[in-house]
Amino acid sequence: MSYTLAKWALWLVAAAAIGCVAGWMLRGLKTPKRATEGPAPRKEDADQMASTARDELEQVERERARLRIELDECRATAAALRSAAASAAAAGAADVSAVRSAPPTEDASERDRLAAMVGDREATIGDLRARLWNQEAKIGELESLLAAHIAASAPPEPDLVAGEAALGEKVRFNDLTVIEGIGPKIADLLHANGHIRTWWELHHTDVAILRRLIDEAGSSAQLHDPSSWPQQAGLLARGQWHEFAALVDRLRGGTRGQ
Numbered sequence: 001m002s003y004t005l006a007k008w009a010l011w012l013v014a015a016a017a018i019g020c021v022a023g024w025m026l027r028g029l030k031t032p033k034r035a036t037e038g039p040a041p042r043k044e045d046a047d048q049m050a051s052t053a054r055d056e057l058e059q060v061e062r063e064r065a066r067l068r069i070e071l072d073e074c075r076a077t078a079a080a081l082r083s084a085a086a087s088a089a090a091a092g093a094a095d096v097s098a099v100r101s102a103p104p105t106e107d108a109s110e111r112d113r114l115a116a117m118v119g120d121r122e123a124t125i126g127d128l129r130a131r132l133w134n135q136e137a138k139i140g141e142l143e144s145l146l147a148a149h150i151a152a153s154a155p156p157e158p159d160l161v162a163g164e165a166a167l168g169e170k171v172r173f174n175d176l177t178v179i180e181g182i183g184p185k186i187a188d189l190l191h192a193n194g195h196i197r198t199w200w201e202l203h204h205t206d207v208a209i210l211r212r213l214i215d216e217a218g219s220s221a222q223l224h225d226p227s228s229w230p231q232q233a234g235l236l237a238r239g240q241w242h243e244f245a246a247l248v249d250r251l252r253g254g255t256r257g258q
Contacts, residue, residue: 078139081132147201154200158239166241174198179232180248181224189217203234 163171171178174197176187190196194213196205210226228251235244 078132078135081128081135084128143195147195150201150204154198155238158237158241163236163239163241167245176202176233178236179229180251181226181229186214186224189213193217199233199237203230203237205230 157173160171160173167178176182176190176196176199177184179202182190190202190210190213193216194205194209196202207227207230210229214224214226228247232244232247235241235247
């Protein structure tokens, strides 16, 4: 009898030991999981992230405005340089003509003076052309930077299905012809000459630039009024379909949408 009791006691001790070991191992497996699980994000952290995103967007907007001002100044300088180069070229051509038409009896000092004047004009023309090339290279660089800043602040792609429901027609993302006053030919003009391919880019294009593009396209395009195009494009880019539809209805009731 005592042997049986001792046997059962040994079995109980062994079972208890096995249970302790198994419990210790299970606890060790669970502990890393709890350690790797971070605390749930707090509302304060989410608000801080949103505030940081807003600050970054405001910096992009400020930098874009600065670049736009600098770009306008560069364009004005380039236009002035083109005009000066053309004037210098015309004056140089007149000086060359004067030298060539000088009578044979004219003394050598006068011919030398005219020849020196021609050389000065040609040097001025070369300097103006070099400055113009540098200015146009800077314009290209600024336009690239401006495009990058505009793209950085672009909203996410809007819900086109909701747009189709609101406007009653199929809407393709960044289709410029959705805008009242823009047809396929004007859209091609904006793509080719203005490098404007998205609603967001059109939204950030100055109306004066749009008018210049239309004027350069000839009389067939000059009947179009682009004054509302940036506003329309901004509503489309943000997916504000009902506001866009209301604006188009107002434009069609006036002269600009005709």
